[in-house]
Amino acid sequence: MGWFKNSFFSVEGKSVKVPQGLWVKCEHCAEIIYKKELERDLEVCPKCSYHFRLPAFERINMLFDKDTFEEFDPLVGPTDPLGFKDIKKYKDKIKSYQKKTGQKDALISGLGCINGRKVMTAVFDFAFMGGSMGAVVGEKITRVFERALDKRCGVITFTASGGARMQEGILSLMQMAKTAAAAGRLKEAGLPFISVLTDPTTGGVTASFAMLGDIIVAEPGALIGFAGPRVIAQTIKQTLPEGFQRAEYILEHGMIDMIVERKNMKESLGRLLEYLG
């Protein structure tokens, strides 16, 4: 599959001069890791267990049974409702991220099987504008919930997002209401919704459907919160507690059900679906 190759080799290769793509530096512990080893370990640092951020299709490939995944709505693409321009034009940013990721926007949705159980899914790609939720992401997630309702099927979402997409203004805020409302309908119908929070999940995504899962799972070390740590530190003018907003910290504070390592994710999700299915 073409995308598989692209996604694996698209991250590195810019500033590295020695044999391209052979070695990767861990963002967390700065360890230099042999790329093949990192791949074998599902993009988890063998030294510090940091879970690298994953392109959406790479995650899908890791979790779904072979050849079961069917993508939904691949043609839904972004517009520029405000004619937004900061230092760069939003239109140009979209184009450059589309080129970089080969995707229309920051979310891939579809239907597939996890250990033989059918489930609908929405997977964020942080590499596309920080996984921000604009109209495309909001619409695709809403359609996943609505389709699941229609077909009496469960949903698993994998989030990695800085929050609402500012460049789409107020309409991006409204995606929070839209997705939360759709999640509510699924809940009412008694269909399972499992929310998997990966690094990072913040802002308008956390404060809408992502925190509404029947079960909320997080990857180890993932940053999860409403406000970003920098904003909080600036507001309270104090240093933040150790481990603040990390998956382990918010588990301790009762906000999520469990932390699951990437290597166990497929098996855990399969079991959860068995219980709730």
Added chain:
Amino acid sequence: MQRLDFESAVEKIEDKIERLKIASGQDKASTEEEIQKLEQKAAKILSNIYSKLTPWQITQVARHPQRPYTMDYIQNIFTEFMELHGDRCFSDDPAMLCGLAKFNGDPVVVMGQQKGRTIKEKVRYNFGMPHPEGFRKSLRIMELAERFSLPVFTFIDTPGAYPGVGAEERGQSEAIAANLMKMSGLRTPIISTVIGEGGSGGALAIGVADRVLMLEFATYSVISPEGCAAILWKDGTKGSLAANALKIDAASLLKSGVVDAVVPEPAGGAHRNPGDTFNNLKACLTEVFSEIKHTTVDKLVKNRYNKFRSLGLFTEE
């Protein structure tokens, strides 16, 4: 009256009116005519200034320290207000004011973020920024409204949900998310009005309504102009650029379909003439409420879902 920097053209006249009012004391008749004339002149100048405000200037009006706050609207539009406290879990958040009241004689539920005027009040109300317990209180009161078939009137005026350690530890995101989900299916009418600052998720958390109104010089935005500027322009002082780009004014919001109606403010903004502002809003609320109060609950909930479902522009080809 604290004057904003773009209002200097009216300064002299307003000062003169003030002086005349003080000087006339008991003997009002002698200066009445002159004051009236001056007031008309001031209103004309102000209308002119306010007809051309930039989004950044509107932001300053929306945040004006003398602008009416939620409690002012409740006391002047509703009667027999009884405040209800607490989220039954952790505490009572003063930044989210909730209670029972009567609207044109009918029992209703009212709620909104509350700001303070004095320094002491500002601290008490946390500058209108609720903690999770504030949102959970509002959720509890909305559920109460649903059980007793009371319509809900919400008033939005917040820089945003509070970004703090405790707020995160107690689940700020979950609290907002729960409100969004509950409101989208709440089986009773909801009317929201953005009266001042509609700041992001903390505003939307009480804004998933059948009808959303907005005062003429209020703002409603996915992020504060300063916050947006800090991220996209890498410079928090570029708020005016961000305010322009984000289109956070009432006219833009009406056009986008997020807001259903804009409530006119008196010349020079709500803070110059709160009385007229209350009357204008009461008239609008009465009209809007009469539009939806006979709709069946099933239809109401369906329409509300579809209203928010339809927001967002994308291509599909």
